[in-house]
Amino acid sequence: MLLNRLSGAFVVTLGLLLYFMIIPMHTEVVDYGWMRPQSIPNACAILFVFLGIVQVLFPTGATSVGFFELLRVSLFAIVTMAALWAMARYGFLAITPIFVGALMLLVGERRIGWLLGGVVVLPLTIWLTVVLLLDRTLP
Amino acid sequence: MVDVTTILAGLGDALSLTNLLFVIGGVALGQFIGALPGTGPVMAMAVAIPFTFVLDPLAAISFLVGVNKGGLFGGAIPAILINTPGTPDAAATALDGHPLAKKGKPVKAMKMALFSSVTGDTFSDIVLITLSAPLAIIALQMGPVEIFALMIFAFSIIAGLIGDSITKALIAAVLGLFCAMVGLDPEHGTPRLYFGYFELFDGLPLTAVAIGMLAVAEIFRRLANIGKSILPTIEIPDTQDAWDKRVSLAEYWACRYVMARGAIIGTVLGAIPGIGSTAAAFMSYASTKQTSKDPDSFGKGNIQGVAATEAANSAVVGANLIPLLAIGIPGSITAALLISAFKIHGIQPGPLLFEQQGRLIYGLFGAMLMANLMNLLIGQASLRLWARIISAPESLVFSAALVLCITGVYASTGGMFGVAVMLVFAILGYVMTSFGYSVVIFIIAFFLGNKLELSLSQTLVILNGDPLAIINFPVALALLLLSIFSIVWLGYLAPRRARKRADAYNNNPE
Numbered sequence: 302m303l304l305n306r307l308s309g310a311f312v313v314t315l316g317l318l319l320y321f322m323i324i325p326m327h328t329e330v331v332d333y334g335w336m337r338p339q340s341i342p343n344a345c346a347i348l349f350v351f352l353g354i355v356q357v358l359f360p361t362g363a364t365s366v367g368f369f370e371l372l373r374v375s376l377f378a379i380v381t382m383a384a385l386w387a388m389a390r391y392g393f394l395a396i397t398p399i400f401v402g403a404l405m406l407l408v409g410e411r412r413i414g415w416l417l418g419g420v421v422v423l424p425l426t427i428w429l430t431v432v433l434l435l436d437r438t439l440p
Numbered sequence: 441m442v443d444v445t446t447i448l449a450g451l452g453d454a455l456s457l458t459n460l461l462f463v464i465g466g467v468a469l470g471q472f473i474g475a476l477p478g479t480g481p482v483m484a485m486a487v488a489i490p491f492t493f494v495l496d497p498l499a500a501i502s503f504l505v506g507v508n509k510g511g512l513f514g515g516a517i518p519a520i521l522i523n524t525p526g527t528p529d530a531a532a533t534a535l536d537g538h539p540l541a542k543k544g545k546p547v548k549a550m551k552m553a554l555f556s557s558v559t560g561d562t563f564s565d566i567v568l569i570t571l572s573a574p575l576a577i578i579a580l581q582m583g584p585v586e587i588f589a590l591m592i593f594a595f596s597i598i599a600g601l602i603g604d605s606i607t608k609a610l611i612a613a614v615l616g617l618f619c620a621m622v623g624l625d626p627e628h629g630t631p632r633l634y635f636g637y638f639e640l641f642d643g644l645p646l647t648a649v650a651i652g653m654l655a656v657a658e659i660f661r662r663l664a665n666i667g668k669s670i671l672p673t674i675e676i677p678d679t680q681d682a683w684d685k686r687v688s689l690a691e692y693w694a695c696r697y698v699m700a701r702g703a704i705i706g707t708v709l710g711a712i713p714g715i716g717s718t719a720a721a722f723m724s725y726a727s728t729k730q731t732s733k734d735p736d737s738f739g740k741g742n743i744q745g746v747a748a749t750e751a752a753n754s755a756v757v758g759a760n761l762i763p764l765l766a767i768g769i770p771g772s773i774t775a776a777l778l779i780s781a782f783k784i785h786g787i788q789p790g791p792l793l794f795e796q797q798g799r800l801i802y803g804l805f806g807a808m809l810m811a812n813l814m815n816l817l818i819g820q821a822s823l824r825l826w827a828r829i830i831s832a833p834e835s836l837v838f839s840a841a842l843v844l845c846i847t848g849v850y851a852s853t854g855g856m857f858g859v860a861v862m863l864v865f866a867i868l869g870y871v872m873t874s875f876g877y878s879v880v881i882f883i884i885a886f887f888l889g890n891k892l893e894l895s896l897s898q899t900l901v902i903l904n905g906d907p908l909a910i911i912n913f914p915v916a917l918a919l920l921l922l923s924i925f926s927i928v929w930l931g932y933l934a935p936r937r938a939r940k941r942a943d944a945y946n947n948n949p950e
Contacts, residue, residue, distance in 0.1 A: 304875065305875075305876075308875045308877075309607075312611055319618075323633070324633075327632060327633045327634070327635060328625075328630075328632040328633065329628075329630040329631070329632065331628050331630060334627050334628065334897075335897065335900035335901060335905050336625075336627050336893070336896060336897040336900060337628075338625040338627075338628055338630050338632045339632070341617065341621055341889075341893050341896075342618060342621045342632070342633065345614050345615075345617055345618040345621070346618075348610070348614045349611070349614060349615075349618075352607055352610050352611045352614065353611070355607050356607045356608070356611070359607070361604065361605040361606070361607055361608070362603070362604050362605025362607070362608045362876040363604060363876050364874065364875050364876050365873075365874055365876070366874045366875065370661070370664045370665060371874070373663070373664035374660045374661065374663075374664045374870055377660050377663050377664060378660060378863070378866070378867055381842065381846075381863060382863060385846070385856060385859055385860065385863065388846075388856070389856045393847070397843055400843070401839045401840070401843060404663065404835075404838075404839040404842070405835045405836065405839055407663075408663055408666040408834075408835045409666065409835070410833060410835035410836070412833075415832075415833055415835065415836050418836055419835075419836050419839055419840065423836075423839075423840050423843065424843070427843060427844065427847055431491075431847055431851065435491065435493075435494045435851075436494065437493070437494060437851045438851075439847060439850065439851075440850060440856060
């Protein structure tokens with residue numbers, strides 16, 4: 302119930318931010334035509350505010366927020382973000398083995414055979430397939 | 441109307457050796473990924489789409505159709521063996537498939553699932569081939585006002601996906617619509633909401649958004665939930681009686697009415713956008729149980745239960761393409777993913793496809809029929825192999841899937857920007873799912889958003905801003921009325937009936 306109300310409050314805030322700040326700053330003002338660039342975005346912002354208020358006042362629907370799962374998902378997202386940043390700088394072949402190894406170790410994989418499969422075989426196979434076979438580039 | 445030469449040329453293209461190899465590859469990949477517990481055809485297609493970038497359109501679409509068909513059958517394998525359905529529709533297969541496996545007949549249950557899956561799928565493909573072209577001819581008579589009404593109708597199908605909260609469903613739809621507004625606006629051509637990133641002039645890339653929300657978000661969740669025991673336990677007993685390893689012709693024939701009913705239910709529900717294979721599978725299961733002479737045996741390993749659900753959920757695949765090819769509306773999430781594949785190859789799905797790309801479409805139809813045959817042959821040959829391969833640890837499977845998503849989106853969007861968008865939408869997808877907001881509704885609204893804005897803009901010009909002038913457009917008016925009916929039926933009456941049926945089943949499961 303509380304989480305539903307919180308998500309509703311977030312949607313109201315998002316709607317207000319969009320209507321008063323983001324949409325005016327990031328759309329051009331045009332003074333002709335039935336539909337303006339900001340017409341549908343503004344309608345969406347108003348709907349966010351309205352539906353958010355409804356959700357705060359009459360919260361409905363199930364939620365499945367687990368604190369530890371959220372924490373672990375955040376960790377994986379951060380590791381992926383870092384890997385993408387590093388991949389853009391140092392390349393796919395240098396970073397992917399470290400990235401996959403980190404992910405597998407983080408979930409508790411300790412068997413050396415499977416780890417080698419993820420760290421060596423997987424990146425090499427993808428690289429060979431994409432770069433040599435499909436003739437596409439990789440970071 | 442498409443001429444016979446085009447149809448024959450298309451079917452000829454489908455039968456080429458290259459195309460056949462891609463169909464085989466797609467079916468095998470789909471069966472393999474579908475067989476992994478916790479994955480399914482959606483994830484399989486999401487991972488595969490960007491890699492089809494380098495293929496010619498027919499090979500690419502045939503490969504993806506193979507992945508989808510193989511994935512749907514593959515989902516039945518973990519459902520039967522370890523009662524862990526990869527997809528919600530396979531949950532219905534588990535009802536009788538798993539008890540059958542526990543009785544020592546896992547191979548028989550899997551083979552029945554395979555045969556009924558191919559039967560249902562072939563039936564719906566034939567319906568698709570005969571119906572979509574005439575529907576497309578009707579759709580081509582439509583002008584901007586009718587197309588706007590059609591867009592409203594497309595949005596109304598979202599009512600079928602509402603779930604337990606109308607407010608949350610509407611918020612998800614509005615969010616999808618808002619995200620579709622990023623990029624140049626269709627009437628004036630001015631850039632908006634691009635936050636200084638020129639890559640966003642063309643809008644958010646559909647492939648990155650769809651893969652992020654559907655595949656990467658789920659991969660993060662699965663990685664986060666891997667416990668201490670990493671290996672899934674899949675066992676097929678070696679000491680099975682020869683009769684328990686096969687489905688005899690008599691057993692298959694005994695299920696003919698069950699499969700026919702399942703195929704019809706799946707085809708009808710599949711052709712209606714938004715209902716999906718889960719409803720078809722459960723509806724077919726329930727009606728088979730109701731009409732059976734021995735309803736008590738259901739849930740305890742009745743092979744007809746497996747046949748009913750698999751025929752129905754596989755029949756949805758072909759029928760789902762009817763609204764996609766005839767009017768350009770995705771009927772399901774896999775159809776929405778197919779749209780992104782079409783777009784990667786510069787093809788706009790919709791009624792014009794039959795006129796502009798008739799050869800490709802009939803090639804696709806040929807490939808679909810071929811994929812059914814391959815599904816049967818590959819499934820027969822490699823059931824035991826999939827069961828062994830899927831014992832690979834989740835730690836490796838999901839790490840590999842994440843890297844494949846990254847490389848795939850990089851290849852299809854042409855840079856790291858698309859990958860960053862994918863990650864942002866993966867986080868958004870995870871948060872939305874956790875708080876009970878439907879990502880499927882989001883993606884359908886996101887896909888339709890641009891078209892809605894364009895058609896609304898054209899309609900307002902034609903009607904000179906007077907909404908009442910729509911009465912001069914009877915087809916548009918009829919579509920708007922149909923939208924109201926669809927909202928009432930899909931959003932209110934159908935869920936009410938389903939709830940009543942579920943209550944009745946819970947109160948008296950026997």
